[in-house]
Amino acid sequence: MTDETVTTTGAPGTDAVDTDAGAETVGAETVGADVAGGDVAGGEVAGTSAADDGAAGEDDVLVTVEGIEVHFPIKRGIVLERTAGYVYAVDGIDLTIRRGETYGLVGESGCGKTTLGRGLLRLVEPTGGRVVFDGTDVSTLKGEALRTSRRRMQMIFQDPLSSLDPRQSVESILVEGMRAHGLDKGKQSTRARLVELLDSVGLPESALHKYPHEFSGGQRQRIGIARALAVEPDLIVADEPVSALDVSVQAQVLNLLEQLQQRLGLTYLVIAHDLAVVRHISDRIGVMYLGSLVEEASSDSMYAEPMHPYTKALLSAVPVPDPTVEDDREQILLTGDLPSPAHPPTGCRFHTRCPWKQDTLCDTDRPELRDIGGGHRVACHYAEDIRAGEIGRHEVEPELVHPDT
Amino acid sequence: MALLDVRDLGVVFKRKGTRPFTAVDGVSFSVEPGQTVGLVGESGSGKSVTSLALMGLLPKRGAEISGSVTFEDTELLTLSDKQLRDRRGRDLGMVFQDPLSSLNPVITIGLQITEVLERHRGMSRKEARVEAAELLDRVGLPDPQRRLDEYPHQHSGGMRQRVLIAIALACRPKLLIADEPTTALDVTIQAQILSLLSDLVSETDTALIMITHDLGIVAGLCDNVNVMYGGRIVERAARHDLFERSRHPYTHGLLQSIPRLNAPRGEPLTPIRGSVSDNIEWEQGCAFAPRCPNATDVCWSEPPELKADDGRMLRCHNPVALGDAVTEGAL
Amino acid sequence: MLRFTVRRLLQAVPTLFVLSILVFAWLRLLPGGPATALLGDKATPERVAAMNAVMGLDDPIVVQYFRFLGRILTGDFGNSLITGDPVMEEVSWAFPATLELSVAAMFLAVLFGIPMGYIAARFRGRFLDNATVVTTLVGVAVPVFFLGFLLKYVFTQEMSLLPPSGRQDVLIDSTRVTGIATLDGLLTGEFDATWDAMLHLILPAVALASIPFAVIVRITRASVLDVQGEDFVRTADSKGLTTQVVRKRHVLRNALLPVSTTIGLQTGLLMSGAVLTEKVFAWGGLGTLLEQAIQQRDYPRLQGLILLFAVVFVLVNLLVDISYAIIDPRVRVR
Amino acid sequence: MSILSTRKAEKIDSLAEGGTSLAMDALRRTFRSPVAILGLVIVGLFVILAIISPFIAPKDPYRPYPELKAELTPSNIPGPMPGFLLGSDQNGYDFFSRLLVGAQQTLFVGVFATLIGVAIGMIIGGLAGAFGGWVDSVLMRLTDIMLSVPSLLLAISIAALLPGSQWTVIIAVAMIGVPVFARLLRGAMIAQRSSDHVLAATALGVKRKTIVFRHMLPNSIGPVIVQATLTLATAIIDAAALSFLGLGDSDWRRAEWGLMLGNAQELLSVKPSLAFFPAIAIIVVALGFTLLGESMRESLDPKNRR
Amino acid sequence: SERGEDAGDANTMVFGAAGAPKNFDPIFNDDGESFRPIRQMYETLVAYKAGTAELEPGLATEWTPSDDGKTWTFELREGVKFHDGTDFNAEAVCFNFERWYNMPSAAAQSQMIYYGDVFEGFAENKGDASGDPVYKSCEAKDEHTAVLNLNEAKGAFPDAFGLTSLSMSSPEALKEHSADEVTQSGESFSYPDYANEHPTGTGPFEFESYDKSANTITLTRNEDYWGDQAELEKLVFRVIPDENARKQDMISGQIDGYDLPNPADYQALRDSGAQVMIRPTFNILYLGINQKNTPELEDERVRKAIEYAVNKEQLAKNQLPEGASARYQFVPEETDGYTDEVEKHEYDVDEAKRLLKEAGAEDLTLEFYVPTEVSRPYMPDPVDIAGAVSDNLDAVGIDVEMRQRPWNGGFKDDIQKHGKHDIHLLGWTGDYGDAGNFVGTFFGREKAEFGFNEPEVFKALADADAKVDDEEQKQAYEEAAVKISEYVPAVPLTSSPPAIVVGGDVQGLVPSPLTDERFASVSKGQS
Ligand SMILES: Nc1ncnc2c1ncn2[C@@H]1O[C@H](COP(=O)(O)OP(=O)(O)OP(=O)(O)O)[C@@H](O)[C@H]1O
């Protein structure tokens, strides 16, 4: 079937092919070609999706994040603890999520995806920036106001087992959130609601009196989803919702998430390191590198034409279960590891590993995330030059990164 | 003549107070020199146990191994522990899944490499150090001389995996078994490691058994792929055959349920229903039957055999018809 | 490494500092305050007042504390009420005895504990293993002093094999060098004295070793089992290393890490045990001093001893930490 | 499809059976091991004995009997005689009855010493774990210091402050446990605090108090219970040690094994059983608690799940 | 090293001591553990005949009082030398008396318990000392005649001249080692070199060393002793604080003897071949009554009831060593002043109850102070004894609340200084054969311990003490004893013979009622 997709590559892809053909590497070209294949299908969906690239959705913004920062202090000390430095887990991110869309967040391990998600929900205290949720500035809320505001923003966790209290039955897990927000009114109605919830995530009513360890991974994740749904949220932050699941089960949960979105009009922020997963469910994708967003675009646009060198490398690194694709794939291999977020490189965070790194700007100035057309935003000084093929790839000496903290 | 020939390999775990558990059952496959063979399957399907059985690394007590494993005319399963140790690390190398825990945290990386060289290649400590530095260089570790005196915790996951690969390849083994060598790593690092592995293997003509649950990796790397389910091989084919025309409903289901970077967006995935825990035992029928969209009564009562079918091996009563898509909703 | 040591040493300082405050406060917590404690209940109000003046107890508490701190920093813990000797002097007589006993006990515990734990782990689940586990559990359940009685009963009363108490035969004319009887004999060439001291040492050391021994066996066993299942041991096996190398270099070295911490923690138990053991065997070390101090409510001595024990304990744990850092490279960076 | 449907039904039935919590599960696992059963039997018998001993003791354990006193001299303590199963103790009391009733007093000391230790330790650890920050720092420094004094010394220094009574022993022994429990609970709570399910509850907007009491505490209590079981064993032994050092209970009449053992030291050559029986009782009971605690610990260890 | 002769060696004796000596200056000591080595090194003017409380010549061959009892003339033994080689003579005797009388510091005076007891005051009373001095002056009439002048006569003399505390020290050594420099810091005392390292007497043994790390005191034979030389070359006292350890060391032959074995161990010791030597009885255990705190106790009937309630015979048998006996008066049988005329309140529960009822004291609750951490010749195990007494009192309806106090950690002070108690357990071992040493000490004046003021009793005792004539004195003490038995200021309980144990091969040790054993006569057979 993949063969067919490739052969029916439509016109919209040609742009990409053209641009990349200009680049020095053939690798990028091939990727571009494949992406183009996907783009057609993407286009088909685009019509039904709430988040077209057009400006129509702009006024219907649900969440606005402005310059959010989460710096974890590194405590050292002999007598009294003192702060010896910071882990710049999230370091100044702007982003908007529109009502009803799915925003995907990808990046390598440790780049701050989880922290961003939690900072957004104020599950960790951001050290800077603002989060505006549906018109209210969540960052200033305190105490009870903050607590009640949580009803509208929920979270799904990566590890379905550890995110469920092993000592609580499914019933009390589900009721807890409702009770916290005064949603459990009367035994009957609560019960009905519980059954409805379970049904909507595809679990039998008998599950109510069981405990989390009695379920399989996929079922546990469903419980986690039901818990989030119980308080009727608008936004759900899903932190790696499927990466702990078996491949065969992962699809069930992804489908479920999509169904629920359609039925309930939910807005998702989906965090994942698996690009394919993110691409599959997201309308828009943000790529993170070392605490900042390096690129943001609609799912299709990102795939069709990755602009940031890091995104390019990332996309080219994903293995595809298709021998034909794999056989002709040319990868952009990055050297070295992700630098430590406690000592992020100066300038562009990616310059230490960037095959397009230039002698000026890259190691001195931190690039802004800027729109280079069609809502495609990228944080690279030379994005246009790279696209235009004016800058070529070169070898990078790997730098060894010592993991700390 | 195959380099490695596995015939009817079976592993049963027996522990007091628990029922015997068959982790691997009648697994047969062979590996030619220079060939890359894939072993894929979900978690718990018996991939690691198979590889450990080949290496003779399963616990002596509690694991019963049956069948035969012939490596260059030697039956590995009946070798004494000492004989086996002579071959491991020399003829057979292995790279494990978790680079974080697979290196001894309290001794230097140098020693962990040189100890193999000393053992199998009879080098002196000095020679071994020189060689070790060279090996590190080959696996792409910058400044290898300095690394020798460093400890594993001073390195990132990707770097450690390189060290492990260096160790496995130190004696130029004829066969390398890589058990999910990249699962713990990020995509960009994974790509580095995979390309390193395939380069090294092709340079030295080493045969490689690649164990993974990621069909994408297999698709890019292996000549031959074995798909495992519940401890048995359910389908084996050359990789193009397998990916383009999967016959087993399980393989088929897997391929259908994986989101793909290059697939049209918005199309719902087609998951396999249920989960691995829904298996029945192979003795009772087809282990996959409870999750199989094609299952019929015979699947619930009669264990299917692994049979040659159209240039591949298949263990299924009701294989997916060619060109026929399996369609059924989730759960 | 040096930095780690210095840092770790500095970390011990606040602990000891606060401890000194507590010990200072402790004497002040005594009913009637320290003067009464020193004077006994017999103190008439006038005498208490006089005493308070002498001791400077009328000064602000902070001043008092720092004076106290100043004194203990110069090793002045006051005089024992029982003997009238400076507590520090008493301690300097008795300390070598306790040191000898504790070191001997720890030596025995380690010497037998680690191999036994290792063997139990190797034969996990078999009879030998189970027997070891049960033995060690019983070992922990037997009060040290009762074990002492039993040992004495069997080996001195019934079998007359070993001397029942004391550190050395009275009539052995030995020269005191370090105060550690077994060592002094070796230093001066008085080997008969060493031999005699060793005979005296056996029973108390065995009694005292019982609990650390049991704990070490169990920790070693658990730790070896843990390490045996570690991935890097599998890696070592997959390299085709010989069994000996795998066991020594990979299993044991890692398995001993938690054991070394345990040894540090056990010194606390050891000191507690020493108090009891010394009483049973009339050993004449710090434990004996302590016991007398308790019975006769010799508060200056008690105060000095408690502080001393705590300091030793803190120092031993410091040593353990440092040695840990030597074996385990991961600790050093932190 | 007949087979298929019955299989499915079976499967669902088996799933519906559930409703066992993790604790129950751990408990079940615990009592699969013979060691645990032995421990449980010992502890069970001991507790039962402790409860019923005052009623089944054949004689008043707190009164001298002329029959016993008739033959009693310092170098001859009457052995078994009709009506007095184990004869006399050094005061002309019925040794057997005292031994029986000793179970109660011993359990009393052990249980209260442990409970007080647990209670104080849990308050300290709970506060530290729930609040973190400087509260945590201060409290943990405190426990560091308590831990830096060898346990018996700690008990001694406390016992030396208080007048000799049973509560002195109990409190002194309890203090040994305080830092241990505090650290244990704090460690578990801190692990819980950053755990996903607590985070999930926070995200749900559950109140902080509810989170602490419903999620963090219950999930942290397991190791505390195990440690408490083990502490009971050591508490009994430590109490005996205090008695041995003369810091114990000053109620000479009280039938408590540690006290009885401490008082029988000088009588070893006259009537060794006066020391041996209490000693063995202590050892067996301590062993029982240790066996129980150790096997509980083992089955709570996630490594041994399944 | 020269491997020392082990304990089997015939020339050395190792004796187990229960505690460390305070120091070795006789005048500053009052406890048995210190006295034991002192007695081997020092001698007194008057000595007690081995095995009795009778007098015999010591350093003085004769001692004669003046008629008014205020002047004592001592004829001194000739040819006696101190261990430092200086001569013992009248000068030396007077030097000692003058030293005591003029003791300079409060600290030193407070440690001269026996001196204070006998001579009552100092040239200049410091600190706690308050009495008028009995001592007046001392003159060395000639080389070998010393004359002691007193301010008043005392019945305690001449027996008291034999007190170990009043042993003769070498004036030279005293001067050289600044013997009087006793200092006090807090409640602890520091003693000068003389007391710690240079005790210098005339006795058959000389001080060699006190090894504090090994806890041994070593004495060697005085080769220049005036009398029969000691058999032993070396005498070692080894401190073994633990009772059980002492016993086991004895049984296993590590030591050749120890004092005050636990009665419970007699049999085991004998079985091991050791000799358990029972001393003549010369002590009294009593149940003290403090009339101050509880009004009921001021009632004679109640005190009598208490005595009736206690089954002394049973107590002696159950809790005290063999040879112990019930007592109904405070003066021992062997001592002048003992009489059968006393009122005997023998065990009688009904009578006790009747008296209590009569006195309206049926709901009596008494705080019973009991010492712990101590074992005395008259009470090997105070708590057990107190237990038995409590049981007895319980039986007549008196509620007893036992308060245990460590002997050194408050008991003596609570009783003797503060009188916190209602009843208490205590006893007395005679220092010399004089009734006044028993009864006078207890009831001669108002004391916190008993909390009563009964002039009649005080006067009877004072009169008796003042009698110079032996026969008159005896009579007077007998009368006093009867008065006391009627008044019941305290309940005499038992007397028990303390024992001393030595190895089977030890000969020549004569157990003394005053625990005044001299090791000079001891020898060890080859065994
Ligand atoms: N509570 C914390 N205290 C200190 N550092 C933290 C904390 N939480 C996260 N970090 C650090 O912040 C950085 C970003 O972590 P984060 O978990 O957000 O990454 P991630 O992108 O979600 O990674 P992964 O894919 O592994 O989940 C990491 O270096 C991490 O070590």
Ligand SMILES: Nc1ncnc2c1ncn2[C@@H]1O[C@H](COP(=O)(O)OP(=O)(O)OP(=O)(O)O)[C@@H](O)[C@H]1O
């Ligand atoms: N030592 C053992 N004792 C008992 N059962 C075991 C043992 N090792 C593995 N198993 C079981 O054998 C089955 C197969 O395990 P195996 O490790 O081979 O799976 P896998 O395919 O490698 O999975 P993964 O992708 O998770 O590594 C599993 O169900 C596992 O629980």
Ligand SMILES: [Mg+2]
């Ligand atoms: Mg994350």
Ligand SMILES: [Mg+2]
């Ligand atoms: Mg595996």
